[in-house]
Amino acid sequence: MPTITFVEPDGTRRDVAAHPGESLMAAATRANVAGIIAECGGSAMCATCHCYLVAGTLPEAEPLEAETLEFVARNTRATSRLSCQITVTDTMEGLVLQVAPQ
Numbered sequence: 001m002p003t004i005t006f007v008e009p010d011g012t013r014r015d016v017a018a019h020p021g022e023s024l025m026a027a028a029t030r031a032n033v034a035g036i037i038a039e040c041g042g043s044a045m046c047a048t049c050h051c052y053l054v055a056g057t058l059p060e061a062e063p064l065e066a067e068t069l070e071f072v073a074r075n076t077r078a079t080s081r082l083s084c085q086i087t088v089t090d091t092m093e094g095l096v097l098q099v100a101p102q
Helices: 024-030 063-071
Strands: 003-007 013-017 050-055 080-082 096-099
Touching (some): 003 024
Antiparallel strands (some): 003 013, 050 080, 050 096
16 A cells, blocks of 8 residues: 655645545545545536646656646645545556645
8 A cells, every 4th residue: 555645735744645546536535635626526517626647657647637627626736636536556656646736
């Protein structure tokens, strides 16, 4: 079970034990990470789980995620991702994500 670090909007670092197969959003909401609202429940429609990749690697964003980031998310960066669209794997140990401001 990899440990993922989420940096909350106020700078607080939260280490979350994530289960392989669940989404990063599910791991964050289970751990009550501040700023991960997950309004649409993981459908890539609201961007309320928007994060920035700080450390580690992730697979490329699928087209739906890229479109939502482009047209719905605010304050996007080259490292922007939707945590609902990323499935946890054991190789994500040490991943660090900063929760984007809403």
